[in-house]
Amino acid sequence: LPTNKDVKFELLFIGNELLIGKILNTNSQWLTRQITLLGGTCSRINVVRDVLEEISNVIKEILNRSPRFLIISGGLGPTYDDMTLEGLSLSINQPLRINKTALSWITQKYQELYEKKRLGDPTITPAREKMANLPSDSIPLPNPVGSAPGVLLKKGITNIICLPGVPGELKAIFDESVKSEIEKEVGKRYFAESNFFVKGIGESSMAPAIEEVMKKSSPYVYIKSHPKQDESDSIVEFHLTTPNDPQCFDKSKDFLEEKIKTAREELESKISKLGGTIILKE
Amino acid sequence: LPTNKDVKFELLFIGNELLIGKILNTNSQWLTRQITLLGGTCSRINVVRDVLEEISNVIKEILNRSPRFLIISGGLGPTYDDMTLEGLSLSINQPLRINKTALSWITQKYQELYEKKRLGDPTITPAREKMANLPSDSIPLPNPVGSAPGVLLKKGITNIICLPGVPGELKAIFDESVKSEIEKEVGKRYFAESNFFVKGIGESSMAPAIEEVMKKSSPYVYIKSHPKQDESDSIVEFHLTTPNDPQCFDKSKDFLEEKIKTAREELESKISKLGGTIILKE
Numbered sequence: 001l002p003t004n005k006d007v008k009f010e011l012l013f014i015g016n017e018l019l020i021g022k023i024l025n026t027n028s029q030w031l032t033r034q035i036t037l038l039g040g041t042c043s044r045i046n047v048v049r050d051v052l053e054e055i056s057n058v059i060k061e062i063l064n065r066s067p068r069f070l071i072i073s074g075g076l077g078p079t080y081d082d083m084t085l086e087g088l089s090l091s092i093n094q095p096l097r098i099n100k101t102a103l104s105w106i107t108q109k110y111q112e113l114y115e116k117k118r119l120g121d122p123t124i125t126p127a128r129e130k131m132a133n134l135p136s137d138s139i140p141l142p143n144p145v146g147s148a149p150g151v152l153l154k155k156g157i158t159n160i161i162c163l164p165g166v167p168g169e170l171k172a173i174f175d176e177s178v179k180s181e182i183e184k185e186v187g188k189r190y191f192a193e194s195n196f197f198v199k200g201i202g203e204s205s206m207a208p209a210i211e212e213v214m215k216k217s218s219p220y221v222y223i224k225s226h227p228k229q230d231e232s233d234s235i236v237e238f239h240l241t242t243p244n245d246p247q248c249f250d251k252s253k254d255f256l257e258e259k260i261k262t263a264r265e266e267l268e269s270k271i272s273k274l275g276g277t278i279i280l281k282e
Numbered sequence: 283l284p285t286n287k288d289v290k291f292e293l294l295f296i297g298n299e300l301l302i303g304k305i306l307n308t309n310s311q312w313l314t315r316q317i318t319l320l321g322g323t324c325s326r327i328n329v330v331r332d333v334l335e336e337i338s339n340v341i342k343e344i345l346n347r348s349p350r351f352l353i354i355s356g357g358l359g360p361t362y363d364d365m366t367l368e369g370l371s372l373s374i375n376q377p378l379r380i381n382k383t384a385l386s387w388i389t390q391k392y393q394e395l396y397e398k399k400r401l402g403d404p405t406i407t408p409a410r411e412k413m414a415n416l417p418s419d420s421i422p423l424p425n426p427v428g429s430a431p432g433v434l435l436k437k438g439i440t441n442i443i444c445l446p447g448v449p450g451e452l453k454a455i456f457d458e459s460v461k462s463e464i465e466k467e468v469g470k471r472y473f474a475e476s477n478f479f480v481k482g483i484g485e486s487s488m489a490p491a492i493e494e495v496m497k498k499s500s501p502y503v504y505i506k507s508h509p510k511q512d513e514s515d516s517i518v519e520f521h522l523t524t525p526n527d528p529q530c531f532d533k534s535k536d537f538l539e540e541k542i543k544t545a546r547e548e549l550e551s552k553i554s555k556l557g558g559t560i561i562l563k564e
Contacts, residue, residue, distance in 0.1 A: 016506060019324040021315025022521055023508075025307060028329075033303025042301040043336070047310075047327035054325070061343075078486035079507055080493045110486075119484060120557055127489035146509075147486065166509055202401060204360035204392075204429065207409035211362045224298060225361055226305075227428075227448055239304055275402055 006244055007040045007186045008067040013047045014055055014074040014084050015165055027073050027170055034174065035069075038182050039189030041244035043067065050075060055087030063091070063158055068185055070158050071178070074165030076148040078127040084162055085134060085151070092155050094135040102132035102140035102149045109147050141177040145169050150177065159185070189249055192256040193241045194264050201276035202234050203227045209270040213263055219245040220259035223267065235279075240264055288526055289322045289468045290349040295329045296337055296356040296366050297447055309355050309452055316456065317351075320464050321471025323526035325349065332357060337369030345373070345440055350467055352440050353460070356447030358430040360409040366444055367416055367433070374437050376417040384414035384422035384431045391429050423459040427451050432459065441467070471531055474538040475523045476546050483558035484516050485509045491552040495545055501527040502541035505549065517561075522546055 011031055017023040025047070032042045046062065048054045055075070062070050075084030089096045107124055114122035131148045134140060141150030141161075146169040151162040161178055163170045198206070203225050214223045222243040228235040240260050242248050248256065268278050293313060299305040307329070314324045328344065330336045337357070344352050357366030371378045389406055396404035413430045416422065423432030423443075428451040433444035443460055445452045480488070485507055496505045504525040510517040522542050524530050530538065550560050 016504070017508065017521070018310075019314055019327065020318040020523065021311045021313070022506075024311045028300075029303045029306045031303070032301055036302040043331060044340070045301065045327075045329035049325060058326070077509065078489045080489065080496065081506065113484075120487070125486065125490075128486045131486075147484075166511075168511065202395075202429075204407065204410045204413075205402070207360045207362065208407075214362065222298070224304075224363065226299065227359065229448075229450065239299070241302065 005249075006246060007069070007182075009035050009040050009042045009069040009071065010062050010065065010067040011042060011045045012058060012062060012070065012072045013045070013165070014050065014072065014087075015047075016049050016081075018047050018074075019049050027165065027167055030167070030171065031071060031073070031174070034179070035182070037191055038179065039186045039191060039244075039249070040069070040182060050081040050083060052083050052087055052090070055083060056090040059088055059091035063155060066157055068157060068159065069182065070160045072160065072162045073170055076131065076150075076162060076164045078130055078147070082130070088151075088153070088160065088162065089135040092135065092153075092160075094137060094153075096133045097136050098129065099132050099134040099138060099140055102134060103129065105140070105142060105149055106132050106147060141173050143169055144172045144176055146172075152177070152181065187249075190251065190253040190256050191242050192253065192260045193239065194260050195237060195239045196264070196268070197228075197279045198236045198238065198271055198276045199234070199279055201236075201271065201274055203236050205274060206236070206271055206276065209267065209274065213267045213270065216266070217259060217263040219243060219247045220251070220256065221263040223263065238264075238267065240267075287531075288528060289351070289464075291317050291322050291324045291351045291353065292344045292347065292349040293324060293327045294340060294344060294352060294354045295327070295447070296332065296354065296369075297329075298331050298363075300329050300356075301331050309447065309449055312449070312453065313353060313355070313456070316461070317464070319473055320461065321468045321473060321526075321531070322351070322464060332363040332365060334365050334369055334372070337365060338372040341370055341373035345437060348439055350439060350441065351464065352442045354442065354444045355452055358413065358432075358444060358446045360412055360429070364412070370433075370435070370442065370444065371417040374417065374435075374442075376419060376435075378415045379418050380411065381414050381416040381420060381422055384416060385411065387422065387424060387431055388414050388429055423455050425451055426454045426458055428454075434459070434463065469531075472533065472535040472538050473524050474535065474542045475521065476542050477519060477521045478546070478550070479510075479561045480518045480520065480553055480558045481516070481561055483518075483553065483556055485518050487556060488518070488553055488558065491549065491556065495549045495552065498548070499541060499545040501525060501529045502533070502538065503545040505545065520546075520549065522549075 110122040113119035150173040226237040392404040395401035421434040432455040508519040
């Protein structure tokens with residue numbers, strides 16, 4: 001059932017590699033896309049280094065903004081600079097404790113690897129045990145492909161979810177355990193979208209037309225223009241989407257798609273009159 | 283001359299497209315890489331939607347943390363949802379005013395496009411004039427490839443720099459006008475790095491060795507391990523870098539490269555003893 005509420009998400013990525021330009025943050029695009037398709041609203045993305053105080057501070061700030069979900073990615077592994085759980089523990093004042101379920105999963109994982117001769121010694125060393133040391137009241141989420149379990153923890157109205165930074169592990173835990181948590185809060189909600197490209201006219205020449213169609217189709221359509229090059233040799237992509245507006249939440253797929261279709265037709269017609277050429281692909 | 287200070291940067295990206303998963307944030311990787319190579323420290327990345335209040339709030343929060351640079355990207359264009367300058371104006375309480383230099387650049391740009399027959403009408407419409415409406419005391423930065431000028435504005439110890447979201451425009455303004463501003467603050471500083479890959483041993487088995495080498499080479503080397511797959515079929519990438527530690531700031535290129543080389547050799551030797559195979563490429 002639709003909740004008729006705007007379900008806000010914040011994302012937090014933890015890892016020096018994202019702040020020195022070593023890694024392209026593909027997890028961010030993947031997660032925001034999944035959340036959007038599920039009908040949630042991602043209102044902010046935060047990225048901090050592997051510094052305990054900075055992790056703990058940013059989590060406190062996010063919790064003060066009371067999103068319904070805080071999804072944290074990175075820093076769940078066995079090395080000295082994996083300190084997400086310690087940072088979370090500090091920020092919410094819930095001490096780290098060995099979680100028996102998480103520890104049994106980790107023990108079993110290393111035992112399996114040993115039996116398959118993919119690992120020399122399955123002993124649960126301090127580095128491995130660390131991955132089961134969760135803030136009190138955490139619910140561990142199984143990791144179908146890696147060692148570090150995910151974590152779910154409710155704090156006030158916020159569902160805090162910790163996922164590994166390794167993309168395959170993040171996606172696997174999200175699909176298996178997080179998606180259903182989101183659906184519980186968001187309900188059944190539809191998202192429609194459409195895009196096309198325009199050649200031969202600059203963004204600034206189309207600005208009044210965009211605003212006009214946007215106002216007319218409000219609150220069911222959001223129009224965003226993305227210039228692909230500078231205006232002198234311009235291709236502009238248009239992306240029409242269902243906004244996260246409460247008035248859209250109980251509408252059917254057909255209704256929302258019809259609104260997008262009408263807005264697109266009006267926009268295309270105005271752009272053609274201004275001298276632009278509609279093309280379907282870049 | 284080295285300033286012997288840690289020059290902190292925060293980045294702020296503005297645009298719904300980043301929060302609905304439409305766009306992969308390649309600007310973030312590019313900017314953090316440039317800043318790192320110039321000797322700066324990027325301490326946090328923030329991403330918000332095209333919502334005036336959210337833009338203004340996040341800028342206030344960042345300025346309260348007093349970074350030496352705040353680089354903002356996105357929302358400088360001519361459309362209704364380009365509201366970065368309005369948000370900045372609100373957050374620092376400096377009213378928007380038509381900047382004559384910026385307006386003359388924009389006027390000239392559209393006139394040129396008209397003369398080259400790439401644009402129908404060069405009139406400076408309200409949508410185009412908007413791009414010259416800057417917070418008071420702004421210094422406009424020329425845009426060699428697009429229409430919207432960049433902006434430089436000093437507030438307390440923070441250099442606020444606004445750049446377009448279009449990657450080609452962002453890079454061009456950065457290279458032409460921002461790099462030199464950063465060099466003024468950071469001085470001449472070296473950054474060394476090295477990476478290699480390890481097969482046949484999981485991250486958790488190497489964790490104690492990593493910590494040991496890290497401690498021994500402190501404060502000149504930072505070691506980060508990046509598992510590429512789960513531990514059962516593991517390739518782990520190691521990335522050794524010069525940390526942004528004041529004790530590294532006045533060191534020569536040779537000194538820093540030697541420290542990285544020594545740490546790498548020690549780490550490779552320990553990993554080999556543990557049963558891992560060093561490979562140079564993934």
